[in-house]
Amino acid sequence: MLRHLATTMAAATVITLAAQSAAAYQVIAPPVASSGPQYDGNYSVAKLFDASVTDGDVGVTSYGNPDGQWAGFGEGPHEVFMDFGASISPSAIAYAQRSGDLADADKIGAVDFWFSDTDFAGIFPVDAPDTTATITNTTDTILHPYSLGGTFSGQYVAARFNAASPGLAINNPGGSEFRFLAVPEPSSVLLATLACTGFAYWGSRRR
Ligand SMILES: [Ca+2]
Known part of the structure; x- marks a missing residue:
């Protein structure tokens, strides 16, 4: 009976930890300030951050109309500054395209990023970006995740948004x-799961 109880508890521990680790991404809060080009006052950069986003929305929830959309004027590339108020350490981003009026226009294909703990003060960097996120989905407005290829840190971010389809008449x-995303280390979750499971089994053997 005691052994059965311990086994049940061990199984429950594994299930609980598995549920806690189900969120592959942790959404980082929006910037406290952002600036950049806008098509007009209805399409400001702030519209990239005006919806409620939780970890569970990543890869699942569709934004777009009636959610506010940011749009640059012309095909760009469009250069944006963000200040997060404190240093962040993202490993991925989540991006939902704007719906736009034309199927092949108004979409972003790649974003170049520079991270710094010093304010860019409105001067866009001229050196090579720290990393580039390739935006592969251009057919819906779901908040899809994309890797940054590593972990990058800084309070200030300069981002260059490149059109998915340059050369169109209207774009x-x-x-x-x-959103920027933190990616929890899977190894630490696995170790915690194994440690708790082993502890429960060891307890059952002693009885
Ligand atoms: Ca929005």
């Missing part, structure tokens, strides 16, 4: 929602 690319 005002932008997005519906954007």
